[in-house]
Amino acid sequence: MGHSAGAHLSALVGSDPQYLRGAGLGFDDLSGVIPIDGAAYDVPAQMSEGAKIMNDTYVQAFGTDPARQKALSPYWHAQGPNAPAFLILHVDREDGKRQSEALASALRKGGSKVQLNAFEGKGMQGHAEINRKLGDLTYPATPVVDAWLKEVFGR
Numbered sequence: 001m002g003h004s005a006g007a008h009l010s011a012l013v014g015s016d017p018q019y020l021r022g023a024g025l026g027f028d029d030l031s032g033v034i035p036i037d038g039a040a041y042d043v044p045a046q047m048s049e050g051a052k053i054m055n056d057t058y059v060q061a062f063g064t065d066p067a068r069q070k071a072l073s074p075y076w077h078a079q080g081p082n083a084p085a086f087l088i089l090h091v092d093r094e095d096g097k098r099q100s101e102a103l104a105s106a107l108r109k110g111g112s113k114v115q116l117n118a119f120e121g122k123g124m125q126g127h128a129e130i131n132r133k134l135g136d137l138t139y140p141a142t143p144v145v146d147a148w149l150k151e152v153f154g155r
Helices: 005-013 017-021 043-049 052-062 066-071 094-109 123-133 141-153
Strands: 085-092 113-122
Touching: 005 017, 043 052, 043 066, 043 094, 085 094, 085 123, 085 141, 094 113, 113 123, 113 141, 123 141
Parallel strands: 085 113
Antiparallel strands: none
């Protein structure tokens, strides 16, 4: 589970086996992955379509080589194998919505069970709010996550 850049990292661990393998694990050791309001699941697409204000940040993180950008993109590993289940959450933020929907579609095609949920909250304020409020029982995303965890873990 991770938010923003952490969403990217959790989705990458759940879609590219090299990271689990490096820890002596495999996808069968994961029950599921919860990426929360990420915007760079497909790095090359985000760098060309996303807000230009973030471009320098993305270049620092992912470089300018398209092959490296794809290698670091959960979207480009989603053809499978992957973690067995994903709960992808996002708020009303154009790039987060676009990237979450694309990742969900690619993971489904790759054979993973995917639940995609959108929540109120606009732009960067909503992006910060889902991070701060998740876990608060009055926040709409909390019961969704709790129900998903119960389903995945069978408790």
